Amino acid sequence: MRLFLSLLARNRLALAGGIVLSFVVLLALVTPLLPLADPDVTNTADRFKPPFSEGALLGTDHLGRDLLSRLLWGTRLSLAVGFAAAIIAATVGAAIGIIAGYYGGRTDNVIMRGVDMLMAFPYILLALAIVAALGPGLMNALIAVAAVNVPFFARNIRGITVGIAHKEFVDAARLAGLSDTRIILTEILPNVVPVIVIAMSTTVGWMILETAGLSFLGLGSQPPQADLGSMLGEARAALITNPHTSIVPGVMILIIVMSINLLGDGIRDALDPRLRSGALSRPMAATLVKRATPAPEPREEGVLTLTDLETQFHVGKRIYRAVGGVSLHVAPGECLGVIGESGSGKSVTALSIMGLVASPPGVVTGGSARFGETELIGARYETLRSLRGDRVAYIFQDPLATLHPLYKIGDQLIEAIRVHHSVSRSEARARALKLLEDVRIPNAESRLENYPHEMSGGMRQRVGIAMALANDPDVIIADEPTTALDVTVQAQILSLLNELRQSRGLAVIFITHDFGVVAQLCDRVAVMYAGRIVETGPTGAVLERPAHPYTKRLIACVPELGGGRRELHAIPGLPPAVDALPPGCAFAPRCDKAAEACRQGNIDLAGTGDRAVRCLDPEAPLTEAAE
Ligand code: SF4
DSSP, X not given: XXXXXXXXXXXXXXXXXXXXXXXXXXXXHHGGGSOOOOTTOOOGGGTTOOTTBTTBTTOBOTTOOBHHHHHHHHHHHHHHXXXXXXXXXXXXXXXXXXXXXXXXXXXXXXXXXXXXXXXXXXXXXXHHHHHHHHOSSHHHHHHHHHHHHHHHHHHHHHHHHHXXXXXXXXXXXHHTTOOHHHHIIIIIHHHHHHHHHHHHHHHHHHHHHHHHHHHHTTSSSOTTOOOHHHHHHHHGGGTTTOTHHHHHHHHHHHHHHHHHHHHHHHHHHHHOHHHHHTTTSOOOSSOEEOOSXXXXXXXXXXXXXXXXXXXXXXXXXXXXXXXXXXXXXXXXXOEEEEEOOTTSSHHHHHHHHTTOSOTTTEEEXXXXXXXXXXXXXXXXHHHHHHHBTTTEEEEOSOHHHHSOTTSOHHHHHHHHHHTTSOOOHHHHHHHHHHHHHHTTOTTHHHHTTOOGGGSOHHHHHHHHHHHXXXXXXXXXXXXXXXXXXXHHHHHHHHHHHHHHHHHHTOEEEEEESOHHHHHHHOSEEEEEETTEEEEEEEHHXXXXXXXXXXXXXXXXXXXXXXXXXXXXXXXXXXXXXXTSOOSSOTTGGGOTTOOGGGGTSOOOOEEETTEEEOOSSOSSOSSSTTO
């Protein structure tokens, strides 16, 4: 709750809306205690007194009634009716939606067709029809407004419930023997409540407007009772001659609806932090680049060379330094392993290369990524697009998320080929078939006609590799492609990648958190921690003589099959938050060799030959000779 309130308070517009609405609600609550004139007492001798008249701060209406008094009593009534209608509509609609979504099948069909029939009528016409049937009056207007909004809540909540009802935790609750009612109350409802609150907060203003509309037409509150809509309706005839009688209730409606909408947007954002971080907003076509200095010249040679690459996430006032000056290179036919715990910046580094980090909130703030002679950071979108998937290809961790679920495998491969090469469909199909055979998919011809969900995880990952190979790229960036697979399939995929690399001269950047995989596949390895490379060198040398305490501990975590009994040492503590990195060595809080000097200032990546380490007191010398 405290987090929700602090998120809400950080949104200035929502805060302003909340303050204004609180003030209006407070005024409405204390209205009976205020020394106001009777809102219903007429005095035709004082009709149409202008604002700031003696004894009538906001003037009087066509019957000489005090406008300030009627405004406050009317606001009280309009707010009460609007909120009551919202609560009734949300409760009834959510109940209908949950029942339809949870039980599905015929129950869902019958309920939702009824809801569809209600939604087929325009809102206001339906409300008018209900009030016409029930008769004019504020209570009937409330029922009408609530009724026409029930389908909106029912549809929304039903959609959310359908998704939740098939989740594993609901299956687990069923297996545990919980009744349907209990599952709905303890598993489903807590998950849909935020959606109900969000829908309510954004529709309550609309319901106040609808109620005011019915009162304006004479179907809501009846004379002499005042609500904001009826005040507007009564002032209609004097709109030109005495505009203040319309302006006073009109401005109040505007203030209430605006403040509710601003607060509602803030509540929605605070309940869904992904919206605040920009995670759900449409990302730019390429990562935003804001470099304070020009791109540095590469210090190493390779088909792909990163130099001092920096990528940050700007979320509100917070800056997450996900990649803090990474330099690495990979040569044709070489496999470079990038290893580190989750959150060490491996994937963000890989995605930054081709401008694939979502902006907002991602920003490349420095450094360079060269593909041959082409600078990729800050390159025109057309340049990046022509290289993506053609010269530099990616294999992602979850092929089910990257393959389009509604297109056949063959069509997706053909599209990947034809996006970059003007070949006929039949030529592209022949190439797609060859690719599936290359990645050893049995019955490749028939597999072209399969949808992703018709294949196993290992087969889908092979399709992901085939797609990465579709245009004979120079570089493949494989981002934990075997993490979700079982060990036998993982071994097959790794040996396949290795063969393809050697036969095609591919440069591979292989991202993983498993030193076992690095040992099997990679020529060199770069160890990342808190967005920086802390050790790099040939795989054999790093495995034999890890120099950085973090590398040594990562290796100690890998079990060895047939290696005898050995205690596996977990690394104590957690990686630091990249929006609050400690000064000096980021590993110091977890390092048992940490000294005062380690916490003082920047520690450079220093080394000899092809090995380097970022540590003041390495575990081992970087060269055998130095030992
Ligand atoms: S610099 Fe110090 S704290 Fe950091 S890894 Fe080396 S010894 Fe440990």
